[in-house]
Amino acid sequence: MPMMRVTLHLARSKEHPQGSSAHGYEIVAPLDAEGRLDPDLWKENRAACRVRRFWADEEYDLGHLVHRGGGRGGSWAFTYDIAGDEDDEAGYRLGNHRFDIGEYVSIRDDDGVMHTFEVALVEPA
Numbered sequence: 001m002p003m004m005r006v007t008l009h010l011a012r013s014k015e016h017p018q019g020s021s022a023h024g025y026e027i028v029a030p031l032d033a034e035g036r037l038d039p040d041l042w043k044e045n046r047a048a049c050r051v052r053r054f055w056a057d058e059e060y061d062l063g064h065l066v067h068r069g070g071g072r073g074g075s076w077a078f079t080y081d082i083a084g085d086e087d088d089e090a091g092y093r094l095g096n097h098r099f100d101i102g103e104y105v106s107i108r109d110d111d112g113v114m115h116t117f118e119v120a121l122v123e124p125a
Contacts, residue, residue, distance in 0.1 A: 002125040003041075003048055004031045006099050008107075008117035024117060025078070025107070026052045028125045029065050034121070035098040037076060039067050048125075051078045053089075063088065070095075091116070 010016055010023035029048045030041030038068075042049055042065070049065040063080035078096040092106035092114065103119045 002030075003045060003123070004099070005125040006031075006119060007121040007125050008105065009120045011104060011116040011118045013115070019118065020056075021056070021120065022056045024054060024120070026054070027078075031099055031122075035100050036098075036112055037095050039074060039100075042067050047120070053078070054082075057112075061088075067095075105109055 006025075006029060008025045008027070008029045010020040012019045013016060016023070022061050026110060028048060030038045030045055030049065032038040032041075039104050046064070046066075051063045051065050053061040053063070063078050066077050068075040068077065074095050075090070077090040078087045090108045090111045092108065094105060094107075097103060097105050099119050101119050101123055104116055105119065106114050106116050108114045
């Protein structure tokens with residue numbers, strides 16, 4: 001599967017009972033044939049693996065999808081400070097999840113709060 005653009009929208013939560021398409025991420029990532037993040041393709045295309053965080057009225061953040069090892073199910077995160085060594089937002093077992101429309105993934109924001117997101121769109125980048 002080629003590089004894919006994955007859009008995540010905030011799932012239902014106490015603050016957003018209906019979920020929110022104004023809160024989320026747009027990720028350009030290498031997905032394998034099963035729709036999972038592919039660490040080998042990431043190594044070959046890491047500069048193209050980008051993330052855009054959009055959060056209602058806040059200015060959006062641009063960053064990179066990073067893989068911290070551990071093979072296919074290893075640790076994945078979004079970093080907005082590419083020169084630094086601290087992950088701004090870590091995904092919860094992102095390597096094990098399928099990025100198919102309607103599936104859910106969790107991401108811990110830079111304040112340490114875990115949010116659940118629904119995969120809203122998957123298309124070629």
